[in-house]
Amino acid sequence: MKKILITGCSTGFGFDAAKYLAEKGHHVYATMRNMNDKNQVAAAELKKLATTKGLKLEVVEMDVTSDESVETAMTKIPTVDVLINNAGRGFGGPIEAFTSAECLAQLDLNIVGNVRLVKAVLPAMRARKSGLIIQVSSIAGRFSAPGFGIYNASKFGVEGLSEAMRYELAPFGIDVAIVQPGPFSTNFLPGIFKAGNAEIASAYPLVGDFLDGFGTQVMAAFADENAPTDPMVVVKIFESLINAPAGSRPLRTVAGLDFGVQSINDAIDPIRKGIIGAFKIADWDGVKA
Template sequence: MSGKVWFITGVSSGFGRTLAEEVARNGDKVIGTVRQLSQLAEFNNISPGNTFAYLMDVTNPDGVKATIEAAFNHFGRLDVLVNNAGYGFLGAVEEATIKDFKEVMETNFFGALQVTQAVLPYMRKQGSGRILQMSSVAGFRATAGFGVYNASKFALEGMSEALALEVAPLGIKVTIVEPGPFRTNFAGSSIKTARQEMPEYEGTARVFKNNILGYAGQQEGDPQKATQVLMQLVQSDAPPLRLPLGPTAITAVRNKIQQVSQDLDTWETIAAKTSFDE
């Protein structure tokens, strides 16, 4: 079998769909996961012989293992995993319920973790593999009103950074992808909001919420161009650990680095005085 075999979660829309279409167009095989029976035939028909839809919920551990086992048995290998399934959540930390936090974490973090753990035995056996963790610039820098989503993506990035160190000697490479605003349905039907709105957060969380919802469909990023970058990334022998996508993401990452550096410079002398006096 020529070409690579990709396993992409959440291909019904957004980045996952655009990437799957481009990968299939390039001649590679794409296993795409969907959550509705009606989406199976549609995905299979995108590029018959190259696109293969599987019904899978990333929050169902048994279903994840069974799907990945079936995919590997069918294709004989899994070259690229793209953990793309997830959703956004808007609201101040105090406005969100513990249930809100748990549900977002269940999909965005534990879902990606379960898929990763299920794929790793096959990649280890092959002695090769690429894992793309679709995080967000929100996984590197927090924003008022995005704390629930920030928490899920910060967790994903922390796990993935450790994972990259663990699997590098095994021939597996991990990259954390951090898109900024892209013209997908992330800010539309794919986003959830806190049920309560507290007046105390009108000038912080509410401003961000209104901005996000207000520019749905007008974001700067072109998903098609992003997929070209991701495909180039998979071909690289020396992929980065983190890859911010788009001008907004790049600027935000640089600003966060600068902020951390400034805090370190300001407090280093005091903070360092914590050792025993021998």
């Protein structure tokens, strides 16, 4: 039984993972913001499940964009064996149409939010010389597309951040693993934050057409029962990483529709390993069994 902290549990992967992993016998801390307001229905459902099934599933208020909120939440979470940095949101539209504040908000949520949680759990993990951090990135962290540039920037950032953490933390017995989901039947697409300057966005009709076409393509995939778009695909990957012995967890795992990202990973990984070999830190590429 592991003590697992999951961020972003009001919807999507976080919500499903909290339920599933708790039912598997783990002690889950399901965190979300606005649990007494906007997300009260999700919070109530998780609490009801915990009560009716006798699960170790605790719902904790946490806004990953707030130092104070994270610090307050962590006073209620004494021990963390596994951190799943899942909270995030996509921003969509032409880059020029975003304000500086909107760009900073995207990076704060998807990158700095991860750092806040990592800083919160690492002192105890380093002291115990064990732990697992699962970083939820995206296939959008491996290639860029028009209309997703700000989101791409944030997920490329998650990739770089996570890879560096893997090297830094392995000597402490702490594993870092990246999960790269493709499109899934969650509320991600409907929940995309649109660029604030509509006038500038309208000057990019081809980008708008691309986004509309992409949305249509993805919705068609969701309607195909044979397509790997069930969010449980990602949850099962979380479970496999948690259950895997230290020293066997891969740096990157693609989930669902990959649009060729697995091929990118396969092509780049030998180069990555050559680089860290030249730096004489190959032994830091994940915890050693």
